[in-house]
Amino acid sequence: MAQSFKFDLVSPERLLVSQDVESVVIPGTEGELTVMATHAPTMTSIKPGVVAVAADGKTERYVVFGGFADILPDSCTVLAESAVHVDDINREDLARRIQDAREDIEDAKDHETRLRAEEFLHQLTTLEGAILPA
Amino acid sequence: MASLKELRNRIASVKATQKITKAMQMVAAAKLKRAQEAAEAARPYAERMGTVLANIAGAVSGTDAPPLMAGTGKDDVHLLVVATAERGLCGGFNSQIAKKAREHIRALLRDGKTVKVLCVGKKGYDILRRDHGDLIIDRVDLREVKKIGFENAHEIARQVIGLFEKGEFDICTLFYSEFQSVMSQVPTALQIIPAAVPTEDAGEGSDAVYEYEPDAPSILADLIPRNISVQIFRALLENAAGEMGAKMTAMDSATRNAGEMIDKLSITYNRQRQAQITKELIEIISGAEAL
Numbered sequence: 001m002a003q004s005f006k007f008d009l010v011s012p013e014r015l016l017v018s019q020d021v022e023s024v025v026i027p028g029t030e031g032e033l034t035v036m037a038t039h040a041p042t043m044t045s046i047k048p049g050v051v052a053v054a055a056d057g058k059t060e061r062y063v064v065f066g067g068f069a070d071i072l073p074d075s076c077t078v079l080a081e082s083a084v085h086v087d088d089i090n091r092e093d094l095a096r097r098i099q100d101a102r103e104d105i106e107d108a109k110d111h112e113t114r115l116r117a118e119e120f121l122h123q124l125t126t127l128e129g130a131i132l133p134a
Numbered sequence: 135m136a137s138l139k140e141l142r143n144r145i146a147s148v149k150a151t152q153k154i155t156k157a158m159q160m161v162a163a164a165k166l167k168r169a170q171e172a173a174e175a176a177r178p179y180a181e182r183m184g185t186v187l188a189n190i191a192g193a194v195s196g197t198d199a200p201p202l203m204a205g206t207g208k209d210d211v212h213l214l215v216v217a218t219a220e221r222g223l224c225g226g227f228n229s230q231i232a233k234k235a236r237e238h239i240r241a242l243l244r245d246g247k248t249v250k251v252l253c254v255g256k257k258g259y260d261i262l263r264r265d266h267g268d269l270i271i272d273r274v275d276l277r278e279v280k281k282i283g284f285e286n287a288h289e290i291a292r293q294v295i296g297l298f299e300k301g302e303f304d305i306c307t308l309f310y311s312e313f314q315s316v317m318s319q320v321p322t323a324l325q326i327i328p329a330a331v332p333t334e335d336a337g338e339g340s341d342a343v344y345e346y347e348p349d350a351p352s353i354l355a356d357l358i359p360r361n362i363s364v365q366i367f368r369a370l371l372e373n374a375a376g377e378m379g380a381k382m383t384a385m386d387s388a389t390r391n392a393g394e395m396i397d398k399l400s401i402t403y404n405r406q407r408q409a410q411i412t413k414e415l416i417e418i419i420s421g422a423e424a425l
Contacts, residue, residue, distance in 0.1 A: 010182055012284040012367055014175040030347045043190060044347035045356055068357065070186050077182050081360070082284065 003037035006075040007053060009062060011083040016062060021055040024076055026069050035069075035076050042071040048123045050086065050130060051078060061086040063127065065097065098124050138410070141403040145396060152392035158223065159385035166316065166378035172282070173313065173371040183357075183364050189344065190354050200351070202295070202358045205328030206304045211248040213303035214238065215294065215326075217310040217369050218258030219377040220277045225384035227311065227319060227377055228257035234321040235309045239266055250303055254290060254370070282374055287367030294366075295359050298327055310369035311376040317383060319376035324369070326362050 002022040009017040024035045027049025033042075046069055051062045067080035084090075101121040108114035136144070191203070216235045218228045235251070235258070242249050251266065253259040253273040262270060274290055276282070294306055306327035311319040346353055 008178070008182070010179040012176055012179045012287075012364060013172070015178045018178075028347055040345060041343060042345045042347060043186070043350075043353060045353055068186060068353070070182070070189070077186070079179060079182055079186065 005037040008077045009083060011080045016083050021053050023054045025052040035071050038073045039071050044069050048127045063089050094128055138406055145399045148392050148395050152389055155385045155388040159382055159389060162378045162381040166382055169375040169378050173375050176371055180364050180368050183361055187361055200355045200358055202327060203329045208304045211303040212242050213250045213306040215252045215308045216258045217373050218255035220256050222257055224377050224381035227380035231309055231311050231321045232258050232261040282370045284367050287370055288363045291363035291366050308369055310373050313372045313375040316379040319380055326365050329358055
């Protein structure tokens, strides 16, 4: 059995997970990364995606919309802007976020904002494809 | 002296009022519990945010610090975000916050600074409008919001940051009421821009060398606005809990006052009724004697 470490998933509204886990997959902005015990200290921002938490042979999946991960050798904290269990994800909510992102692109004034908004929309649609079976 | 009928009406009306205040007290108690739970649930995030921020602020040297943290280098224009409740009937809760804000405004104006006020919540607006209506630039209405979510706080933070980026102000202070217990809420002023970054206690924080993805300044640039949202969110939650606590206390004493009033009125009523009976008896007896 793999060595375990302490993992916390917190959103501003509540503490979702706080337990010892074996591994966690985090959707970092620079690519997905799997965190295991004794990982090098890392701080990364998170893009919208799925956090997969493996503990006791089971994997729980949570959908997060942006945030940060603070990774230390013996612990890992994900500060998500908003996080829900994958089973509780609300289709309308996701659709609304995508709609908002589309509007942001429309409203974008300069190139850079538009680029960022488009990237965000892309991440959202990828996420939608990943969690919602067509 | 009031007639018996008038007294009876008074008693009935005070009783009705007492029923209402009692119901309001119970509703506030139930809501208080929920508000307290929400405030407690939000605490871990705020705490972790603090540690992460302290870690990263140490890594980014002063010159790279984003303006939200370093400030504009001036303190000419102040923005006051005054967060109060949407509803009254909660004792001195709203006026306490407004009073604190007003003192601050006066002190700033005396020093020749420019003051702008952003009101969150209807009551604060109503109170501040009287003296400093010209300073209020905008108000945020949360009346339709049943349960304060992070989104609401985020919206306010976005507005504040937008103003900052346009150079509308140099220093932003948030006014809210800190929830200490059901009985006591302390009006508090908190400076949110430039952000006061918690300094790490030596020995407690980890001295690990972090890898940053992407790089530290851009994470920090992202983290600081979020921290502002978190602080506003916390203030709103504390306010919500404080409002309910204050309302509960206020309604409790209102119920008690109504009870005392009913007792007093009942005594007067009974006394008068007895006086009237005695008077009638005397009239009958003296009438009988006269025969």
